[in-house]
């Protein structure tokens with residue numbers, strides 16, 4: 743069982759994240775899904791198919807860390823397992839966000855199959871938790887899109903178990919996943935990714 747007050751706080755953070763991300767144009771047309779940890783066994787996550795800029799309390803539900811609905815008849819996000827796999831891998835993660843921005847979608851299609859997006863030399867890399875300098879390198883894997891979410895969840899589990907310091911990933915032609923210890927950390931990571939992806943796209947434009 744989960745604590746109702748903690749659930750309400752987590753759900754509110756999800757609702758507010760939705761307003762922010764939709765307003766920025768990063769979650770159009772009901773796309774995206776968001777979650778916040780309630781405790782060691784439960785997360786609050788968006789109900790599938792809801793408009794992410796107009797989330798209300800009944801658009802957020804509880805699942806356990808295997809993606810099973812808890813005290814709800816609703817269907818959780820189609821991509822629930824991509825969230826729960828991250829909470830299971832990283833006990834200190836408090837929020838996971840998935841967005842569908844134009845920049846993440848376009849850039850993910852430009853990275854050659856089998857390659858990752860390498861980010862280095864950007865001061866803004868320091869927006870990610872644990873990064874102290876622009877001199878390091880962030881490796882952002884790009885997974886092929888699929889409707890087989892259990893298979894994709896397993897691919898991400900294997901990759902991030904080996905690369906635990908990396909802050910997120912792209913799905914080709916689909917979008918971005920990132921996480922953080924708090925919802926504020928996670929939102930900062932989304933903003934940092936959007937800035938860095940725009941820099942990469944602009945660099946390709948001026949130096950094809």
Ligand SMILES: CSC[C@@H](O)[C@@H](O)C(=O)COP(=O)(O)O
Pocket residue numbers: 771772773774775788789790791792818819820821840842
């Ligand atoms: C509206 S198309 C996007 C969906 O297919 C999916 O990728 C998505 O992000 C939202 O799915 P959802 O089930 O609402 O969490």
Ligand SMILES: [Zn+2]
Pocket residue numbers: 773774775821840842916917
């Ligand atoms: Zn999606």
